[in-house]
Amino acid sequence: MAGTGVQKFYRYHAYVYDGTRWMILHGRRRAVAQLRVGPDSRVLEVGCGTGLNFSYIQEPLQGSGQITGLDFSADMLRVAERRVASQGWDNVELVEGDATTMQLGRKFDGILFAYSLTMIPGWPEALRRAREHLAPGGRLVVLDFGAFRGWGPLAPVMRTWLRLNHVDTLAGYEEELRAVFPNLTISRWLGGYNFTAVGTVE
């Protein structure tokens, strides 16, 4: 079966993802709060994976609004589908698609990339596509691994380990984000373990 390295990686990892990633993927609630969405908002999560952020997004939506989760891994989406069904969420739509070519034909009040940007081959195009999908006044939030700059000799170890897991921590994310969202704010956490970036459009 064809597919990118990332899609192949998730063919197996999809089934152990929820049981393992809680150890390394932090800051979800804080990042979702930065979307500043409310009832009736439309939220897109790019690279939604198994849908681990959906329950945080549902909180401000208060049972209304709409969540669209886009991912190019059918295996991850299958797990997300089970989560949505078991929670009885009828306001979640899952779309199998590539972030770098997405064209959903509608706009969103909030767009979240949570630990996906650093895994997307061709990620600058995904950012541009996201910008095109933001409604006026909308907010883009990126939560992802940083470059571990404060980690001394452990930094290259962490970066290499993540690289082996298809995560590129060293690309110019901040520069590109600023190019697309000139009013970007960025916060770094835990010595560069992860960061949240927030961009808005008028």
Ligand SMILES: C[S@@+](CC[C@H](N)C(=O)[O-])C[C@H]1O[C@@H](n2cnc3c(N)ncnc32)[C@H](O)[C@@H]1O
């Ligand atoms: C580390 S997981 C993050 C999943 C979820 N956002 C979370 O916070 O748990 C990265 C996800 O990005 C997806 N992804 C990577 N490249 C993609 C692309 N070009 N288009 C759509 N999804 C992509 C992967 O399939 C995977 O599900």
